[in-house]
Structure formats: structure tokens, C-alpha cells
Amino acid sequence: MKNLSFLNKLLFFINNILALLFFASLTIPYIAPKSFPLLSILSLAVPLLLFAHVIFIVYWLLAGLKKQFLLSFLCLLLAVGLSFFPYKFKEKKVVSGSSFAVMNYNVRLFNKYQWIESEEIPVNISKFIEKQDPDIITFQEYYPNKEMPLAYDFSFEKLNGGKRGSGLAIFSKYRIVNKGSLDFENSNNNAIFIDIIRNNDTIRIYNIHLESFGIKPDSVDLNLDEKRSKKLIYRLKKSFTKQQEQVEKFMEHRKACPHKIIISGDFNNTAFSWAYFKLKSDLNDTFIEAGKGFGKTYSFNNYPLRIDFILSDSYFKVNEHINYEVELSDHEPVMARFTN
Numbered sequence: 001m002k003n004l005s006f007l008n009k010l011l012f013f014i015n016n017i018l019a020l021l022f023f024a025s026l027t028i029p030y031i032a033p034k035s036f037p038l039l040s041i042l043s044l045a046v047p048l049l050l051f052a053h054v055i056f057i058v059y060w061l062l063a064g065l066k067k068q069f070l071l072s073f074l075c076l077l078l079a080v081g082l083s084f085f086p087y088k089f090k091e092k093k094v095v096s097g098s099s100f101a102v103m104n105y106n107v108r109l110f111n112k113y114q115w116i117e118s119e120e121i122p123v124n125i126s127k128f129i130e131k132q133d134p135d136i137i138t139f140q141e142y143y144p145n146k147e148m149p150l151a152y153d154f155s156f157e158k159l160n161g162g163k164r165g166s167g168l169a170i171f172s173k174y175r176i177v178n179k180g181s182l183d184f185e186n187s188n189n190n191a192i193f194i195d196i197i198r199n200n201d202t203i204r205i206y207n208i209h210l211e212s213f214g215i216k217p218d219s220v221d222l223n224l225d226e227k228r229s230k231k232l233i234y235r236l237k238k239s240f241t242k243q244q245e246q247v248e249k250f251m252e253h254r255k256a257c258p259h260k261i262i263i264s265g266d267f268n269n270t271a272f273s274w275a276y277f278k279l280k281s282d283l284n285d286t287f288i289e290a291g292k293g294f295g296k297t298y299s300f301n302n303y304p305l306r307i308d309f310i311l312s313d314s315y316f317k318v319n320e321h322i323n324y325e326v327e328l329s330d331h332e333p334v335m336a337r338f339t340n
Contacts, residue, residue: 004065012068015056022049022075026082029277033244037237043272047086047294047304050079083288084272086306091292094319099339100174100198102205103134104264104308106331109143109166115330122147125328132324134335135173136196138207138264142169158192168192168207177202182253184246187211189268191250195259201340204257208250208265210275211242243268243275251278260340263311266331271306283311286336289318297323297332310336 004012024039025046033040053072060069079085111121118124126148129137137150142157143166152171156179159165168190178195191208213236254261263283269275271285287295287306296304308331312318320337 004068008063008065008068011056011059015053015068015071018049018052018056019071019075022046022053022079025049025272026078026084028272029274031274033237033240033274037240038233040240040274041233041236043270043274044305046084046270046272050076050085086271087294088287088292092290092318092320094317094337094339096319096337096339098199099319099337100135101133101335101337102262102264102310103129103132103137103333103335104140104207104266104310105129105137105333106140106209106266106308106329107143108141108329108331110145110148111329112143112145116327121328126150128324128326128328128333132335136205136264137171138205139169139171140207140209140266140331142167154194154196156192156194158190160188160190168209170194170205170207172196172205174198182249184211184249187242187246189246191246191253191265199340202259203340204259204261206250206254206261206263206265208263208267208279210246210266210268211239212268213239239268240274247275247278251281260313260315262313262316262338263309266308268307271309276309279309280311282314284314284316284318286310286312286318286321287323287334289321290336291321291323293323295323295334297334298330308332308334310334312336312338316340 021042025042028039028043031039053075056072057069107125108115110125122145150171152173154172154176155169156176157169158181159167170192172194174196176194176196180193182191184190189209189211191206193204193206195202195204263279267275294304295306297308298305316338318336319339322335324333326332
């Protein structure tokens with residue numbers, strides 16, 4: 001440290017602060033949001049922290065300062081070893097005639113309020129789904145729309161506000177033998193499920209939509225004053241604790257399930273959060289098993305977020321995971337293919 005210039009001393013100090021924040025982020029899966037909600041907020045920044053450490057590694061190596069490089073290198077090593085690194089370099093695709101596909105899609109009410117300047121969104125979504133041909137599809141922010149016919153024999157919808165409302169839906173090519181709703185308290189979000197029969201196996205499909213932060217990209221001003229900053233932090237803390245209640249209710253429901261399960265949905269949170277780790281539990285994340293890239297499903301002011309997931313029982317072999325880059329909603333759909 002004595003031989004470092006003032007600039008490098010300052011940069012190494014910042015490097016240490018970012019390393020401490022990353023080490024703190026590793027504890028997020030084990031600390032419930034109600035206990036320490038501010039720590040949960042840090043989960044949203046993990047990709048940025050890791051990107052900063054990549055920059056520091058490059059800088060220290062170019063500056064010939066190998067000792068300083070080790071700190072950020074350790075952070076990246078831990079990130080890879082603990083599955084905290086947000087980028088997947090290899091994908092997997094297994095062709096199998098006996099497989100079945102599950103798609104998840106937050107369709108944002110099929111553009112009911114014209115967020116996208118196009119009258120063709122429902123039709124285009126219908127064409128997209130028809131082309132991909134998933135066997136099961138789970139929708140969040142679903143709104144019944146006559147312009148979007150879906151060729152599925154079986155379905156289950158749970159809407160807020162009756163038949164003209166919106167909510168969750170699951171469409172299936174397989175016969176539904178049971179269905180239900182968890183009915184989250186004091187929330188417009190929810191979780192539903194169906195039990196289907198495939199190859200004489202009963203499989204439960206959950207569709208989960210966790211509490212939203214209620215923050216839209218076009219409503220965020222980077223020049224926040226103290227009052228608005230406190231309001232934003234309060235809203236985030238409230239959403240994290242609400243998500244905890246919803247996840248705990250779901251986990252209780254799952255305990256009573258006698259079947260192999262697949263969870264599909266919009267978690268409104270990242271893969272570094274307490275909610276994700278609780279929901280994933282002993283399940284496989286299809287993106288980690290077979291995906292590639294960042295797995296982005298939502299863009300927040302060009303900041304890529306993976307907040308839509310498909311998780312599956314280890315009984316199922318994950319053959320493929322696809323992230324689709326289609327601009328028909330504020331979310332992008334994902335699809336996974338399985339064999340059992």
C-alpha cells in the first residue's frame with residue numbers, strides 16, 4: 001500500500017468497500033427480509049458489484065499490481081463457485097421425442113392500455129405461442145382477450161375483479177385433474193396450481209406471481225432528493241417483506257403436495273434474493289441447468305434482470321432452456337423442455 005499512488009490507494013479503498021458489499025450479499029439467501037430488509041435490497045445490485053470487480057481485475061493487471069488484483073479475483077471465484085455469477089457460458093439442448101415444454105410469460109394484460117404503440121400485440125403473442133408450441137404455458141398479468149385464441153383443451157384462470165378482471169392463468173395440453181389458488185392476502189398478486197396427467201404420472205404445475213416493487217423504469221429519476229430516496233427504500237422494504245409472507249405461504253402449501261412439481265412464474269426478484277433461494281430449495285433452475293447468457297427477462301432502464309423463472313423437481317431432466325427476445329410485453333418469455 002505504501003508504494004501506491006494516491007489514486008490507486010483511493011481505488012483500492014473503493015475496491016475493498018465493494019468486496020465487503022459482495023461478501024454481505026452472499027448472506028442474503030439465509031437472512032429473511034423481515035429481519036434485515038436493507039440487506040435484501042442489496043440483492044438487486046449483485047450483477048453490478050460483480051461487473052465492478054471485473055473492471056478492477058482488468059485495471060490492477062494492466063497497472064501491474066497483482067496483489068490488489070487478488071481481492072476482486074476472490075470475489076469472482078466465490079461467485080462462480082456459489083452459483084452467484086449471473087452469466088452462463090454453455091447451454092444444453094437434448095432432442096427427445098418424449099419431452100414436454102413449459103413456457104412462462106408475463107403478458108402485461110396483452111397491452112390493454114397501449115403501453116406499446118401497436119394494436120397487434122394480442123395477435124402477435126398468439127402467433128408467437130403457436131409457433132413455439134409449449135405443452136403448458138403459465139401467464140402472469142393475464143387478461144381474457146378474444147383476439148388471442150389459444151389451442152389448448154384445458155385451462156385454469158384466477159382473476160381479480162371477476163370475469164373482466166386480470167390475474168393468473170395456466171393453459172395445458174394435458175388433462176387437469178385438480179386445481180386451486182393460494183389467494184395471497186392483501187395483494188393483487190397470487191399463486192395458482194394445476195395437477196396434470198402425463199404418461200400415467202401426476203405432475204403439479206405452480207404459477208407464482210410475487211409482490212411487485214411497483215417501480216416502473218420511466219418513473220425513476222436518478223436525481224432523487226432525500227424525501228424521495230426514503231420513500232423508494234420504504235417501498236422496496238415493504239415489497240421484500242410482503243414477498244417473504246407470500247413465499248412462506250407457498251412453502252407451507254408445497255409441503256402438502258404429494259406430486260413432483262414444476263414452479264413457473266414472475267418472482268419480481270433476482271436469483272440472488274431470499275425469495276428465490278427459498279422457492280428453489282431442492283429444485284433445479286432450468287436456466288442454470290441448460291440456459292446461456294444473462295438470462296434476461298426484464299430490462300430496467302437497460303439494466304438486465306432475470307426475474308422470471310422455471311424451477312423443476314430433480315425427477316425431471318432439463319433438456320433445454322430458452323430465453324426469447326420478443327418485445328411484446330415488458331417481460332420476455334422463457335421456456336424449458338423436460339423429460340420424465
